[in-house]
Amino acid sequence: MSEEPRGGTRAPAPRTPAGRLIATALGLSLVLTLVVLAFTWPAMTSEAEDLPVAITGPADAVDAVAGRLAEARPGTIELIEVGDRDAAVESVETRETYGAIVLGDASAGEAPEVLTSSAANGATNQLMNALAQQLQTAVTEQATAATSERMTAAQSEAAETVRQTVEDAVAAALRAAAQGERPGATAAGAAPAAPEPVDVEIPRVKVTDVVPLSDDDPNGSGFTAALFPTLLGGMVGGIGISTAVRGAMRRVSAVILYSALGGGILTAILQGWFGVLQGDWWWTLGAMSLSIAAIAAPITGFVAIFGRAGIAAGPVLMMLIGNPISGATTPKEFLPWHWGEIGQWFPPGASGTLLRDLSYFPAADAANAWIALGAWVAGGIVLSLVGHARATAR
Template identity: 45%
Template sequence: MSETASAAVPAAAPRTHWARAGLLGVLLSAVVCLVALAFTWPSSVVEPEDVPVAITGPAEALAPVEAALDEQADGVLELIEVPDRNAAVEAIESRAAYGGIVLGEEPEVLTASAAGAATSGIMAQLHGQLQGMAQQQAAAAAQAAGAPEVPEVTVPLTDVVPLVSTDERGAGLASAGLPLVFGGMIGGVGIALAVTGAWRRVLALLVYAAAGGAALAGIMQGWLGFLGGEYWAVAGAFGLALLAMGAAIVGFAALLGRPGLAVGPVLFMLIGNPLAGTQFPPEFLPAPWGALGQWLPPGAGNSLLRDASYFPGADASFPLLVLSGWAVLGLLLLCLGRLRGRARH
């Protein structure tokens, strides 16, 4: 074989040391355990506490019902007294309460399936309790009046904010959180690796957020029918969440280099996604984890998306500020990374 031919043969890569190979296997198994723990931990610790529920009715009816509910569900409910049924409905539609109890001559339980299966389940249990209490009161009144029969009492359960007919179980709304989180990470990592130049990265982020938000809204709402609300409001919620996560990842990568790419998956997937409230609202997670989740883009994005889809009357200023803050933070980190690079040269 000639010297030219032998020179063309690439040298074999050095073999990995045995200890390093074993250590890598241990580290990867630890990562798998962390991922499994992140996705399964919330469902193992859910315990509702201070779930806001509006209640209205005559004073003589409120006291015994509130006392009974406090005794049967100690700490689970936070009963908010409102003037009338309309006020209870308004509290639910503005997301100040997850449900309502109407007492008086026409008792009724109000729920909102769009708020989530967990809270709807609590309102269904309250409906059963109120139905039993109303029947007992009717029986006592009939006995006192000497009536031969006890009248049948029916307490209606009214869904004030129902899910769309194409997603009656809410599975589609819950699944919308995954493309939101993965979309933010994919966009951030892709732009950080493929685009050079700070202003070009900003342009790529803005275009990706606008196009990605419009596309995801078209798929989740227009094609699959999983979401309600106005199309552009849903697209805006998706787009702002993509921008918040993408900008943060690009910013950390610009400042820290390749290691900064790992910050996004850790913050948004391993920490933020389990605490986002897609399956269980913040009141169902132990403090302070439920509240912490709403300060991260997955939680804020999920809340904003639910508001845009079903609760247009809700105050969305908090999730808007959180997502905008993460987007601004990412852009500031990008600028710092640019200045740091100039200083090195």
């Protein structure tokens, strides 16, 4: 038998080996690096590319605007030609485009109009307003050039009139002198009239917000902030249920109950109280509940398969991967490569798109968002069933 330590005290725990200490520090540093990159990379690398914008008007005017945009903003705008203003409005309301340019008949004095959608995204709304300013600059330059041409033509006409008047006066004076008359009497009153001033009214580009934000959330900051509780609520629910509830199928039941209650609470606060959501109450409740379940169910499913280690999959998958490419703060077209489209199939991106469509774009097709969220819920339940079957077999 081993000898008891003197004084009856336990021997001190062995110290952590230096290699494990260094590996732990390096591993945590790598995690910190991934966190920083996940939250700063989209903001630092976002750049508009092929942003869909509708355009309608005379063919020559459309070609002129397209050429000017290609020169000023190469690759930024993808112009989609539509039949008329009504079609342009419809494209914005169905989220096929982020805005539209309506070109009137310049010869008839019709001013251009730029259609924006502040509810779609703040960045795209700013871009459309910048396009309106550029269009106004082009219209002003065109009107100024036309005014200059008319002034030049008027001055040339006045100079020709003066020359002709002088020639006539000289000829009259010569005839009067030949006849012995006073030349001044004949030439009196022959002074030419001054040219009339050229007055050209410069058309003003009209900016119309087709889908404005709510009066309760005029800057859209409330809607953007409302998406985080959905993400956090799903993660907290999944982690908490995985820790507190035993049994894979009981966790599935807990996720369903928690999602329904959590969705009701968030809907009551964000739509009923703060007014940052504007959709139908029951549709919003369904979207909220499904969004929470789409995050919580996969976490409990991973735990059913991998044990407690599966809890870490939730923050990594949803927070570090899905959230940065969700397009919640910047449009999906601003993200490099195809990350914007990929992000729409993760719960953070799908829930943000779905809630925005329900609040402001009821005419838009939100089928993909519903399918994406439902697929994550179903996937989490399937993982729980597999984990339950394995545990039962043991």
